[in-house]
Amino acid sequence: MSYRELAEEANQYSGVLTQIRRELHQIPEFGLQLPKTLARVLESIHGLGEITLSKNITSAVLRIKGGQPGPTVLLRADMDALAVVEDTGLDFASTNGFMHACGHDLHVAMGIGAAHLLATHKDEIKGDVIIWFQPGEEGHGGADVMLAEDMHLVTGQLPIAAYGIHVFSSYQKGVFGSKVGALMAAAGGMTVEFKGAGGHGSMPWLSKDPIAPMSEAISALQTMINKRFSAFDPVVINVGWVKAGDDHTENVIPETASFGATIRTFSEANTAKIREYSTELLNGIAAAHGVSVSIEFHPSTKVLMNDAVAIERVERIIGETFGAERYWTMADPIAGGEDFASVLEAMPGAFIFMGACPPGNDPANASTNHSNRALFDDSDLADGAALLAALALDTLNNV
Ligand SMILES: [Zn+2]
Structure with missing residues (x-):
């Protein structure tokens, strides 16, 4: 047949x-x-x-x-x-x-x-x-x-x-x-939460705003890909959600700010590097702003x-x-x-x-x-x- x-x-x-x-x-x-x-x-x-x-x-x-x-x-x-x-x-x-x-x-x-x-x-x-x-x-x-x-x-x-x-x-x-x-890529993701101290929006120097480090982190992650990963072994990070504050309230500094991102790589080496380098980067940004950060990586496909x-x-x-x-x-x-x-x-x-x-x-x-x-x-x-x-x-x- x-x-x-x-x-x-x-x-x-x-x-x-x-x-x-x-x-x-x-x-x-x-x-x-x-x-x-x-x-x-x-x-x-x-x-x-x-x-x-x-x-x-x-x-x-x-x-x-x-x-x-x-x-x-x-x-x-x-x-x-x-x-x-x-x-x-x-x-x-x-x-x-x-x-x-x-x-x-x-x-x-x-x-x-x-x-x-x-x-x-x-x-x-x-x-x-x-x-x-x-x-x-x-x-x-x-x-x-x-x-x-x-x-x-x-x-x-x-x-x-x-x-x-x-x-x-x-x-x-x-x-x-x-x-x-x-x-197909190794597909994983991460959830990141910056924790500061809430306060009055009129006096940010008296609290620890978590939104500023979060927004810095979102763009710094894109720069990190360009500066630390080979263009010939591609990596994608894309932030799919952000959460901070209340959408009816302008004059409050919230205590936390968080985001979630998907991560795609085409090698095991890059999956490991992404975890290492983004942890380093996010901790550095948090330290520079005097806030703390928790990072959770989700399991990745191969x-x-x-x-x-x-x-x-x-x-x-x-x-x-x-x-x-x-x-x-x-x-x-x-x-x-x-x-x-x-x-x-x-x-x-x-x-x-x-x-x-x-x-x-x-x-x-x-x-x-x-x-x-x-x-x-x-x-x-x-x-x-x-x-x-x-x-x-x-x-x-x-x-
Ligand atoms: Zn399918």
């Missing part, structure tokens, strides 16, 4: 996968506990193989045993939604105040599609395929929980490769993009690193299955974070982006992932499922 034939077979599932995706879209769930989503997944993969459930979170691993013994390949579908109020006007829009604004509902449907394709062809597989249905990708470390629970070792051996797909609402529909090496051999396979299979024009070698990584990075640290593999901008929308102006207006074209589902299945088959049968 050729991969082109496999993709044609996947097309027969297109209607049912679209229906599953739209059902899930209406009942998005947040974080590590996704009971309704998991129930829908289990119903859809019933009978396809051995299922292992987590005791702590709503994750499932489906094991499809090949007809002949061999190594294991891991495929991953993340399932969680965001705390975003949907404003798409779709007739299958969310009903509960959360939103599948990152397209993980499509990932679930693709994972289910790949499971059916692989189960149909299991006699041709030399080894096992395990498919992860993972909650909590959006900053909850779901992949790390599953690794800690040894959900990658359900066949008794470490998979020789792992693959995952992520859809993008602002990339051209049907085009797959990826690259060797760093594809840099997502694609393996060269895996990407070669991805490019070849996309060419054979859909045509070479459907693969795009990305010039640069993106600064978004992904917990699949932890999986790709434990084993080689590839993460692949897939354009899902609905036809008629201009990708350049389309609402991006995480927007309350993001739209994802679910006619992509069969191709995504076929690619995942083909990657597993190809990896196991051409070791």
